[in-house]
Amino acid sequence: MTTSTAPSVLALPTIDLDELIRRGSLLARVDRKYALSAADAAMALELVDPGTTRVLAIDGVQNLGYTSVYLDSAGLDSFLLAARERRRRFKVRTRRYESNGASFLEVxxxxxxxxxxxxxxxxxxxxxRLDDTGVAFVADTLRGAGIRDVTVRALRASLRVDYRRVTLFHEPTASRVTIDSGLTWWDVRTGGWLSRPELAIIETKSAGRPAGMDRLLWSLDHRPDRISKYATALAAMHPHLPSNKWRRTLKAHF
Structure with a gap:
């Protein structure tokens, strides 16, 4: 258990993955992210209501290990779409779950x-690089989202991030909250790395209206931050890249 995970959270009633997917998959959603110190995150999580909130457990484990690998073009098109706040943007990544070894390609x-x-x-x-099945899946997904001019076959691994995650399910609103900690990034192209063990990223995922965790964090004077586990970390590792969008977050946490 990392310092950003309050003991009271791990003592919440549990929910298994199948039920979480059935009741709160939220593949189309509004995300709000908060970059907090591990101590502030733990303080907020101590206030989570055990009567309305459950914690994801897989094989009895609630603080789960993840590895994500983000793909981008040689010119970092995915990064630049985010940095320049284009209305239509995308991320392509693989994700591996340490608990059971399951892997997914996600767009x-x-x-x-x-x-x-x-x-x-x-x-x-x-x-x-993506195999043929992966190329077809990403190309179809981007095309369906109205994102064109992406040479999918040219995408290659750009940044890997290892972290721990606790996932909460808020039953009244069917919203989810993830708490990521123990974050370490590896630049696949250069071999550089960056670790921020004192950083916790809390993300709420809802159908639109603020989740209970949003209101809890607001009551503690925390407001949503601009942060991306891919783009913000890449900007921190390469100061020549455009980073104005994340200036406050970079100054506070990187």
Missing amino acids: KTRFRDRTVKHRLPGEHLQDG
Whole structure:
């Protein structure tokens, strides 16, 4: 258990993955993110209502290990769409769950404030590039989201991030909250790395209206931050990249 995870959270009633997916998959959603110190995150999580909130457990484990690998073009098109706040933007990544070894290829598209996630089970990254099945899936997903001019076959591994995650399910609103900690990034292209063990990223995922966790954090004077586990970390590792969007977050946490 990391310092950002309050003991009271791990003592909440549990929910299994199948039920979480059935009741709160939220593949189309509004995300709000908060970058907090581990101590502030733990303080907020101590106030979570055990009568309305459950914690995801897989094989009895609630603080789960994840590895994500983000893909981008040689010119970092995905990063630049985020940095320049284009209305239509995307991320392509693979995700592996330490608890059971399951892997997925995921595509997240964003239009204005709404995020849509599509996922394909299995390992589709070979030597840093997508296999044919992965290429077809990403191309179809981007085309369906109205995102064109992306040479999917040219995408390759750009940044890997290892972290721990606790996932909460708020029953009254069917919203989810993730708490990421123990974050370490590895630049696949250069071999550089960055670790921020004192940082916790809390993200709320709802159908639109603020979740209970949003209101709890607001009551503690925490407001949503601009942060991306891919783009903000890449900007921190490479100061020559455009980073005005994340200036406050970079100054406070990187």
